[in-house]
Amino acid sequence: MCLFCKIVNKEIPANVILENDEFLAFHDINPKAPVHILVIPKVHIDSFNEVDGSMMQKMTEFIQDVSKEVHINKSGYRVITNIGDNGGQEIKHLHFHVLGGAKLKWEHFSDSDPQGHF
Numbered sequence: 001m002c003l004f005c006k007i008v009n010k011e012i013p014a015n016v017i018l019e020n021d022e023f024l025a026f027h028d029i030n031p032k033a034p035v036h037i038l039v040i041p042k043v044h045i046d047s048f049n050e051v052d053g054s055m056m057q058k059m060t061e062f063i064q065d066v067s068k069e070v071h072i073n074k075s076g077y078r079v080i081t082n083i084g085d086n087g088g089q090e091i092k093h094l095h096f097h098v099l100g101g102a103k104l105k106w107e108h109f110s111d112s113d114p115q116g117h118f
């Protein structure tokens, strides 16, 4: 069972912010911003590559609810999901990083030539 499934099953503790039947939001253990929350589906889905649109519709509303719960909906925030090796996904259970609480940086993500891929 993956790490995030263990958090869903309460085998590993997490600092939960919001949950419903389908989704769970909890603080990232290694925050990269003053507010850094992870939002996951309770069922195991490997990544954004595998999620269907109907779940994303509900996930979107849940993430919006999380942003209100921690009072970053007006100041602004960033939602990120890492996919696969190049995306830097370490935990292979779909999760959205919700980052905020300060003005976030926006920098180059790679030293590679931005035009090089095409």
Ligand code: 5GP
Pocket (backbone or CB within 6 Å): 003, 012, 014, 015, 026, 027, 028, 029, 030, 031, 038, 081, 082, 088, 089, 090, 091, 092
């Ligand atoms: P990824 O790199 O897969 O997109 O993000 C995984 C995230 O999970 C990282 O930001 C990391 O800090 C977080 N993380 C790893 N292990 C744990 C844990 O046991 N508990 C919590 N709350 N977060 C974790």
Ligand code: ZN
Pocket (backbone or CB within 6 Å): 001, 002, 003, 004, 005, 006, 043, 044, 045, 092, 093
């Ligand atoms: Zn899982």
